[in-house]
């Protein structure tokens with residue numbers, strides 16, 4: 001989806017101002033000149049839209065947007081897609097966690113030789129960078145770091161690079177990390193030499209060999225992180241799904257077939273349809289030559 005600069009600046013502005021909102025008493029008003037102001041007033045008349053908060057509700061019903069008559073369809077669509085990354089419950093015990101995956105029609109996110117650049121189209125890359133700019137942190141698994149060496153920045157859009165988080169019990173070549181605050185989660189004491197001051201190693205014990213993603217998210221929350229984009233890969237996503245820690249999932253579905261390769265989502269086998277995870281209120285978007293499905297979990 002194309003987003004005009006004025007709309008993107010508006011979203012960045014909402015993110016900035018939302019940090020200081022008292023969700024119990026205040027609403028956010030979007031003015032006709034695309035400014036954002038906080039107010040305890042609830043009269044819509046002179047504004048394009050009002051974002052109202054329901055701090056006692058769960059994440060997906062945490063806010064509502066009331067639109068005035070003057071708001072364009074385009075802005076409505078942009079707010080519908082992107083506000084969910086910004087307006088998250090600051091008082092929950094764990095951050096809002098979401099996934100964005102670029103996959104083929106047959107559900108593959110990499111070839112058998114682990115090539116994945118690029119399954120998604122250019123618009124998808126920009127969209128992924130927008131999400132990075134709107135959340136507080138991006139998280140990846142050790143193999144994605146080892147194979148893709150992603151920069152995890154927002155170079156394609158205006159905005160601040162988020163905090164990085166990596167989960168890996170085996171060692172990583174930290175010299176491949178781009179600059180910026182990074183948490184490295186591990187369930188073993190790793191003996192990394194000359195760790196840069198930006199990198200903090202967080203050890204979380206776990207008897208099953210996997211770090212409990214809820215504990216990991218609680219640590220991030222304590223460090224001031226309210227939203228996390230889990231960028232993959234599949235094993236990392238699986239653990240978040242199994243721990244029921246994901247609130248939202250997005251599939252960019254590219255018009256490609258691999259017929260082999262790595263599945264984006266791999267869970268325990270099921271035998272009955274009533275064991276399937278059903279996506280809650282999915283929405284569909286055209287993204288260049290591809291489609292994107294966005295859904296709550």
Ligand SMILES: NC(=O)c1ccc[n+]([C@@H]2O[C@H](COP(=O)([O-])OP(=O)(O)OC[C@H]3O[C@@H](n4cnc5c(N)ncnc54)[C@H](OP(=O)(O)O)[C@@H]3O)[C@@H](O)[C@H]2O)c1
Pocket residue numbers: 100101102103109110114115116119140141142143144145147148167168169170171187209210211212213231232233234235236237239262
């Ligand atoms: N198309 C896309 O959108 C997309 C996005 C991301 C990645 N990918 C592709 O995905 C592939 C890698 O996927 P993958 O499933 O093999 O690996 P992955 O999920 O990136 O990494 C798995 C590794 O992360 C660590 N890990 C993850 N969750 C953990 C937990 N809860 N507790 C402890 N450790 C945890 C472990 O590291 P240790 O091995 O160190 O213990 C595990 O072996 C790459 O080919 C990459 O290109 C594609």
